[in-house]
Amino acid sequence: MAPYSQLSFLLTVLLIFGALCVTSKVQIQSSSERQSASSNTGSTGESTSNSSASITTVPIVTWKWHHVETPYLVALWILVCWLCKLMAQLNSKLKSFFPESALLIISGFILGGIVWGADKAQTFKLVPRNFFYFLLPQIILDTGYFMPNKLFFSNLGAILVHAVIGTCWNAAAVGISLWGCYLGGAMGNLQIGLLQFLLFGSLLAAVDPVAVIAVFEEVHVNEVLFIWVFGESLLNDGVTVVLYNVFDAFVSLGGEKINAGEIIKGIVSFFVVAFGGSLIGVVFAILISLLTKYTGKVQIIEAGFIFVLGYLSYLTAEMLSLSAILSVTFCGVCCQKYVNANMDEKSVTAVRYAMKVFANGSETMIFVFLGVTAIDTDIWVWNTGFILLTLLFVLVYRFMGVFFLTWILNRYRLVPIELIDQIVMSFGGLRGAVAYGLAASLDETRIKEKNLMITTTLIVVYFTVILQGLTMKPLVKWLKVKRVSPTELKLIEKVNNRAFEHILAAMEDISGRIGDNWWTRGWKRFEDTYITWFLMKPEARKNRDYLFSIFHKLNLEDAINYVTEAEKRGSLAFLNQTDGTIVNFEKKLRFSGVMPDIMSELDFGNNNVQPTSVIQDTVPSVSLNIHEHEMKRMNEDFNAHHLLQQHLYRSRKNHRHKYSRSNFSINQSEDEVQEIFQRTMRSRLESFKSAKMGVTPAKKITKHPKKDPNHKMSNGKTTDKSKKHPYGDEDFEFSEADSAYSGDGGATGGSSQRRGTYTMGGVENPAFMPEMDTPPPPWVTEAEADTSVAPSQGAQRYLPWSPRNLHRLAPLRISDRSTDSFLMADAPATEESSEESPQQPSQRDGTHM
């Protein structure tokens, strides 16, 4: 594995470099009596000859390590942590049975060992402040923002029961049991009382969302189980922090002063903190939604508002000593829908990716640092009884709590949670960085055994994340837990889901019961009338039908696949083939001068798309893991851009390398746009003429093209704004409208899709037809275009997607959906396809079912 060894080499070099920096720093540190690791001044020891304390000559270059030290170390650590993740991902053999989080912790051990070896002390630790202020918020925001809302709210009751009651139970049971054992003499002599034990129990009660997601995302359990575990872990973090604070207050108050009044205060503060935090989150969600109604003007930083306000919601709640985690969770959960509707599609994408970068990045760092922190002799205090008993109790009470609560909940559930699911849920009680963070922020003056607690917490964390994480996959397999079968988006399912909602609501009405569907519907109605009015842009309101957006998304995917397919076959020129003969790749390639990497892609032929990529493409709907899925699409998108730019207009391309801080427009000269536009128009006019004799007469010509494109093709919007809108040409407007509705409109639908995606010409088209006929691409020469224009029935027999080509190509496909839809698009028309059709059902069965 070449990249792997290269990477490990790179990492080693970096580590040595980092260690050198650190060593030099520490040497200085010890001499200059600085205390804080982050604010010390730097080294002159390794400076180049020119730098010295007193300047005698003008230095040309100086070595100014101390100037950059802190940010440099931070950046270096980030880099190293991310490289660890990369290594973990590259090593597929290890990855198949090790969860990534465990691998990261282990690499943290190694890194910590190196640092310790160099410094003879652990200079780097996960400081609670950094953890809670800089690493945690984005992770929680990310989980909230990508929370599958419907699933979450429909299971909210169960989640709350587990998160609140379950957590309290865990904290109390662990604390009291440990205390009992302590009294029984199981752990020797410790300076520790009941309250401290309860405090310890409460900090250990939190199931960590970071660890849980990291493990559960890899095993793809069914969605109800996933949302239970995940929702619980997210909310109980908040609960734990609250509980921790209450007990912390009790501890500092001292055992004697606690009376019934104080306990009641504690309980009240528990609820105030939890609900207050959630409320702050909702308020900020409303703020974000309102703000994004108007941020269209500064579209380039639009995405940033989400992060800033999300972070502010965290800090605000913290400032008011309310639960910050709950605040940022609910902020994300509540704002997602309106934000996505209000913002431009590009900004939405930007938010999604940036969110994932931040969250994954800091998650990686947390795990690595959990490992690094362990390599430190200072914190290790061993007490066998205490540690083993804690481990035992944490495990046992988790199981007991889950079983008992689920047993109660099952009495009220439509579909009971099965025993197997309960086992997995209990087993998924992974503790993580939050527990460590809380343990590390204990006050040593009040809690004498702080180090023992940290040690124990770390061991519990390692035990759960590494051992339980490791055994989770086999366990899930062995117990045959119902998994999410990777499904792809299907319109028919979504349509039926909508029908189910209505049917169920109707049945509840008829059977005279006020049930979940009644609440859902009531909320939906309220939301439709008031909330969306308040929080959504008017134009976003129009466009928000869910089914339609699914449809839109599917079409976009198809369009992308269509072009990808075309490129794989050599060049886009194949679109003009009239008789379906096979393209001579070689010739086309040489002719258009496509880059060598495209060549190599073609050389591999059928086996270049590995089955894994197909699997990765179908991420289950509840998975929060968008990045693989989306990345691929981005890539394809980008490739196409690149190709188009490189090869289409080479002859007259005058690169105006334009830098704009607020715009992403591809540098495309005005002439080009005009030319593409005119060509398209000409070909469309042709197609219109030919179609006129054909099938359907042109439908409503008026007004649609004006109205529709704006909300449908939001992709093309921005480029249009920055330029002169092609529609400005009065002459063309009519023909555009005409051709859009001519015939079955299929051709124009297809081509507008593609153009929208690549923002080629900014020509938009309202017709959204699933049939992908032969759209005359804007870039073909005029003569070619004339041969292939008509989208009428008659012309359809010459589709390039005739089955003969298709079944050759089938293994290359990324998603079989496009195969289907293309195949079916041909269906009504051609004789050719009917000749070939016997082969298709089998193929489709293979890919589809």
Added chain:
Amino acid sequence: MGSTNSTLSKIPNAGDLMQETGFSPAHIVRLYDRYKALDKDKKGHLCPQDFGAIKELAMNPISDRIIGAFFSSGQEVLDFPSFVRILAHFRPVDKNRPKDPNSPEHINSRSNKLKFIFQLYDQDKDGKISRQELLQVLRTMLEKQVTEEQLESIADRTIQEADLDRDDAISFDEFRKSMEKVNIEHKMSIRFLR
């Protein structure tokens, strides 16, 4: 249980009905009360107008289809057993209930649930969901902002996804196949009060 039993004895064929539908006695009694409440004029049967009087149901976009499902093949009246049988489609699937090898499938089985949805679409009862039929349902279910053209293309695409034999319509088999991945047992169930 005393009151339940006494009410139960008033319901004709209650025992058979429970056997057939799997409802508990408490369910049956409750549904019987509901049935009588819906039957405002005390005529002993229900007619479509009785359903139309349910306020919430009237706001349901596909209410007429759902009401139509209760009145199969031109009948204008609905008696209590039929009422219960229709509702029994929506009972959650229970694993423990023994299945008679010689009796037909339970009413609330997966395929019966699917059949129920299918016939909501298939208004002319030709065993196929035609493009036109799908379009009608979509038109009622989707929000007003979606234009007719968009509706048509959504309908086309939906049919394409399911249509295996390319007759531009969805047969029941095709329908079942297309819904294979969907957890119908879960999604087509409501809780009935005991």
